[in-house]
Amino acid sequence: MTKKIFYIFLILFHQGLIAQEFTRSQLDSLYNLFLYVRSENKIKSEKPSDFPEYPEKCGLGFVNSIVLNIDKFLPEQQAVLKILLQRPSLQTSIITPKGYFRIHYDQTGTNAPGYSLTELAAALDSAYEFEINFLGYPPPPPDNGAGGDDRFDIYILDLGGSYYGYTQFEDSIGIGKYLTFTVIDNDYQGYFTTGINGARVTVAHEFHHGIQAGNYIYRDSDLFFYEITSTAMEEFVFDDVNDYYAYMPDYFNNPTRAFAMNNGYNLAIWNIFIKDRFGFDILKKQWELLPSARALNAINLSLNEKGSTLRNELNRFGVWTYFTNYRTFPGKYFKEASNYPLIRTTNPMIFTPPSKTFSLSSRPTSNYFLRIVDGRDTLISIITNSDIVSGIDSINSSFNFEYILFSDTAVADRKIADKYSATLNASPQNFWSASEILNNFVVNGDSTFKFFGDDKETFAFPNPYRYSKKYGLGNFVFFQVQAELGDEVDLSVFTSSMKLVYSSKESVSFLPNGAKGIKYEVKDLDQKHLSSGIYIYSIKNQDKTITGKFVVFNE
Known part of the structure; x- marks a missing residue:
């Protein structure tokens, strides 16, 4: 099994956890994989056929899928797993110089460390000083x-080229919070980064998992976010190692993948980007929001507090990821951009004047790099779909859009230098933003498309709304409103025959898509569910009233 397929397996397994559906083959596969990881004498010929081809950065999701679902395994499997899931019993231990950690290891045998324990202890204390004392996270x-x-x-064990390490849950100490310990490899032979440097980045990575699980929440459906944070932490603590370079091609070759479908190791640069834009505190704020919000929503809310949105920053991130490798601008964008791979664009699409329509599709919370060639001109249009709701609830959805390019600057709403103009047809429009790069120069950056007519000033999502579906952002219909934050508006909901079923005053705030608006719990005046049907909403803001429709399914 390739590394990519193995990660997809874990994603699907985690989705199974949410739905409380587990196949025997999934459980058997996890059992066999863990037996190999923890075996004393690993023989390559006995490696499970579905074992990842290359070392995985972290076993957090893999190991704790077993821990949290131990009762789903066969009785004989449970008996073996319960022994292997105990803390390893090793020959001796030492305390790090600053007293933050206890390192357990064997002095002889298969598990004996192949790197300096003195250097490991110093690395652990450095990770603590940076993550706790400098960044201000609470300790585990x-x-x-x-x-x-x-x-x-x-605990130092021979993980045999399987995982750099893993942080394992023990006792529950609250909803989604656990006491933990960490296991790391004993020599990192066969890994992307070997010896003590492999150990250094692993302890920076895994220690933050201990912080996450002990103080905030563990939600396996947001696993990518845990790994983005911990992998970026390697770079923040030990900037000289750069193990995360090995995982970057997976994202750079697949930028159209929905954000949460990434494994997180490949997107450490997202947190590097956010830190460079807003500082370290915003990353900590996201963790403080996480217990009550899904990861994408926590990211967006933290950006709202900085006066931005995921829509704008994801598009700007697209520009940063374009200018890497030989396209690097010294002193601009990523500091280590010259060491990064090139982002994959579409194959060249030929422009034929006076206009051409490119009919395409995009995943939610992703960037689409459209490459258009016109003689000597090359236009890169970075089109961002920032639909957070679908990015959480319908991660495999695909949304059609049209990008129309004109050879006349006056035809469409987006002027591109002094040669072209463009427009985008997509719905709902406020989820979308774009940047254009003409001949390697940004000519339009981080901007939304203009709206035309009053009917574009508001829309409802999700639409249709289904009571049978559990929405990651809460069971609400959100209405976008062109108003100021904090404004009070009057919301009225009518049946198609204009019978009033709900009315209230609502305060305008940021919505999950980054726009401003209000939310509605989809109930009538008696707090009961609505019947299936088409409903008309009316939102009055001072002397202006806007209306629209949404559909409810009450199966």
Whole structure:
């Protein structure tokens, strides 16, 4: 099984966890994989056929899928797993110089470290100083003396080219929060980064998983977000190692993939980008929001507080990821951009004047890099679909759009230098933004498309709304409104025969798509569910009233 297929397997398995549906083959596969990871004498010929081709960065999701679902395995499998899931019993241990960690290891045998313990201890203390004392994250909660004391425990084992390490859950200490310990490889032979440098980035990565699970929440459906944070933390703590370079081609070759379908290792540069734009505090804010919000919504809300949106920043991120490798601008965009791969654009699409329509489709929360060639001109249009609702609830959805290019600057709403103009047909329009790069120069950056007519000033989503569906952003219909934050508007909902079923005053705030508007819990005046049908909404803001329709299915 390739690395990509293995990750897709984990994604599907996690989706199964949410739906409480588990296949015997999935459980058997996890069982066999974990037996190989924890076996004392790994023989390559005995490696499971579905084992990842290359070392995986982290076993957080894999190992804890087993921990949290131990009762789903066969009784004989449970008996073996319960032994292997116990803390490893190793020959001795030491405490790091600053007293933050206890390192457990064998002095002889298969698990004996192949790197300096002195250097490992220094790396661990550096990770603590940076992540706790500098960035201000709370430390992992004390583990009630497990491992010998309340220090955070690190166990060194021969993981045999499987995972760099993993942070394993133990006792639950609240909704989605756990006491943890970490296991790391003993020499990193056969990994992208070997020896002590492999250990350094692993402890920076895994220690933050201990912070995440102990203080915030673990939600396996947002696994990508945990890995983005921890992989970026490697770069923040140990800038000189750059192990994350090995995972970047997976994203750069697949930028049209929905954000949450990435494994997170390949998107460490997203957090690097956000840190460069807004500083470290916004990343910590996202974790503070996570217990009550899905990851994409937490990202967007944190950006709202900075006066921006995921829509705008994802598009700007597209520009940054375009200018890498030989296209790097020194002193601009990513500091290490010259070491990054090139983003994959579409195959060249030929422009034929006076206009041409490009009919395409996009995944939610992704960037589409459209490459158009006209003689000596090359136009890169970075088209962003920032539909957060679908990016959470309908991750495999595809949305059609049209990008129309004209050889006359006065025809369409987007002027491109002094040669072209363009427009975008997509719905709902406010989810979309674009940048244009003409002959390697940004001519339009990070901008939304203009609207025409009052009917474009508001829309409802999700539409249709289904009571039978669990929406990741809450069971609401959101109405976009052209108003100021904090404005009070009057919401009225009518049946198709104009019978009033609901009315209230609502305060305008940021919506999940980054626009401004209000939310509606889809109930009548008696707080009961609506019947299936078409409903008309009316939103009055001072002397202006806007109306629209939405559909409800009450199966």
